[in-house]
Amino acid sequence: MNTELKENTTLILRNGDVVKVNKLLGSGGQGFVYSVTVNGEECALKWYKQMPSDIFYENLQKNAEEGAPSPSFLWPRAVTKKKFGSFGYIMSLKPDGYYEFSEYRLAKVRFSSFRAILNAAIELCEAFRLLHAKGLSYQDLNDGGFFIHPETGHLLICDCDNVFPHGDSSGVLGKARYIAPEIVMGKNMPNSYSDRFSMTVMIFMLFCIDHPFEGMNVVRHPCMTEEIERRLFGEQLCFMYDDADTKNRPVRGVHSNAILMWSLLPNVLRDTFKQEFSKGKLDSPDKRLTEMQWIDILTRVRDSLVRCPLCGDESFITRTSVSCINHHCNGAHSVMMWFETGDRSIPLINNNILRTGKGDMITGRVVLKPGTSDVLLIQNLTKHDWRIITPSNKSVTVAPRGFFPAKVGMKVEINDNETTITYKINN
Numbered sequence: 230m231n232t233e234l235k236e237n238t239t240l241i242l243r244n245g246d247v248v249k250v251n252k253l254l255g256s257g258g259q260g261f262v263y264s265v266t267v268n269g270e271e272c273a274l275k276w277y278k279q280m281p282s283d284i285f286y287e288n289l290q291k292n293a294e295e296g297a298p299s300p301s302f303l304w305p306r307a308v309t310k311k312k313f314g315s316f317g318y319i320m321s322l323k324p325d326g327y328y329e330f331s332e333y334r335l336a337k338v339r340f341s342s343f344r345a346i347l348n349a350a351i352e353l354c355e356a357f358r359l360l361h362a363k364g365l366s367y368q369d370l371n372d373g374g375f376f377i378h379p380e381t382g383h384l385l386i387c388d389c390d391n392v393f394p395h396g397d398s399s400g401v402l403g404k405a406r407y408i409a410p411e412i413v414m415g416k417n418m419p420n421s422y423s424d425r426f427s428m429t430v431m432i433f434m435l436f437c438i439d440h441p442f443e444g445m446n447v448v449r450h451p452c453m454t455e456e457i458e459r460r461l462f463g464e465q466l467c468f469m470y471d472d473a474d475t476k477n478r479p480v481r482g483v484h485s486n487a488i489l490m491w492s493l494l495p496n497v498l499r500d501t502f503k504q505e506f507s508k509g510k511l512d513s514p515d516k517r518l519t520e521m522q523w524i525d526i527l528t529r530v531r532d533s534l535v536r537c538p539l540c541g542d543e544s545f546i547t548r549t550s551v552s553c554i555n556h557h558c559n560g561a562h563s564v565m566m567w568f569e570t571g572d573r574s575i576p577l578i579n580n581n582i583l584r585t586g587k588g589d590m591i592t593g594r595v596v597l598k599p600g601t602s603d604v605l606l607i608q609n610l611t612k613h614d615w616r617i618i619t620p621s622n623k624s625v626t627v628a629p630r631g632f633f634p635a636k637v638g639m640k641v642e643i644n645d646n647e648t649t650i651t652y653k654i655n656n
């Protein structure tokens with residue numbers, strides 16, 4: 230069946246609005262994507278090559294009515310009435326500056342910084358947290374499924390038409406290399422646990438660009454059959470950096486990205502990937518890290534990311550380690566004080582930018598007091614007053630743009646989205 234639409238075709242949405250087809254933008258396995266005009270606005274239309282089931286049609290309509298769980302999803306906005314033996318749905322057009330993740334894999338695009346990668350990983354987890362909280366699972370996360378901005382790390386997750394309630398299946402079982410082993414082996418239907426597996430695979434790929442399970446085992450099979458694929462990504466799944474099983478290590482010259490990037494990752498990330506992809510965890514879907522646990526880990530890593538005081542490259546400084554991404558630099562540990570709350574620890578060093586909220590918003594900065602070599606000033610770059618409690622228990626207000634000298638024992642109360650976070654300055 231060929232259901233390709235001609236330019237200027239009109240379609241009717243189920244809400245009665247009229248869609249005018251402008252031009253074909255692309256084509257994938259399931260359907261065509263067109264630029265269309267709806268109520269004077271230019272949007273994208275995905276039009277199915279083969280008409281999916283009525284269950285799929287009604288689920289799509291329900292998702293469109295309920296709206297996107299997070300702005301990171303290119304979510305269905307409205308569904309068309311059936312015509313020409315098929316149907317489609319409307320979504321926003323992808324803005325400029327975003328690239329499909331597969332283009333990063335082909336080295337056509339590169340992330341500008343570790344910060345951008347961390348932002349993308351945190352945003353991915355946050356989007357899945359909100360999706361799962363609504364009782365929905367994505368089911369088909371893979372490297373062709375989203376677009377990322379290389380400078381900011383903002384991401385747009387597309388192909389949201391396979392989003393179904395936990396345990397229900399869209400009928401699409403996902404791309405074999407990205408779905409959880411229990412789904413590959415037919416033990417379970419897709420759910421939030423299997424989504425978490427795919428999410429961790431994607432987080433690894435954001436950092437390392439290569440696939441965490443495609444090492445020597447895949448190179449050994451130049452002619453990949455479905456049968457071998459089911460084995461390698463099902464019962465014999467083995468992480469390329471598994472501590473106990475080394476047979477799937479990355480291969481020099483083939484997995485150069487993984488080899489390089491793995492060596493630059495902070496220990497906490499390496500350890501988390503090893504745990505999440507250990508044989509024991511792979512066999513226990515309900516033990517996988519939750520989205521929130523991932524966000525906490527990634528936020529702590531982002532807190533430790535500073536400009537290296539020696540060379541100016543990005544560097545991870547924690548209370549126990551310093552690692553500069555510049556191979557020729559040993560990094561420098563010049564941190565005298567830390568800005569701390571809960572298990573977050575932000576190093577106070579000259580020129581560091583502070584992001585004290587949950588997101589990546591800049592909320593303050595650290596500068597050396599002019600004429601001194603060791604007095605650090607903190608500037609309030611939020612729109613709210615900060616309240617400082619000095620070590621001698623005096624309360625001082627620091628207005629937006631105002632500075633105060635950092636002193637060990639000080640408490641700083643900062644508003645973030647109507648909650649107050651209290652940081653303590655420790656040595």
Ligand SMILES: [Zn+2]
Pocket residue numbers: 537538539540541542544553554555558559560561
């Ligand atoms: Zn350095």
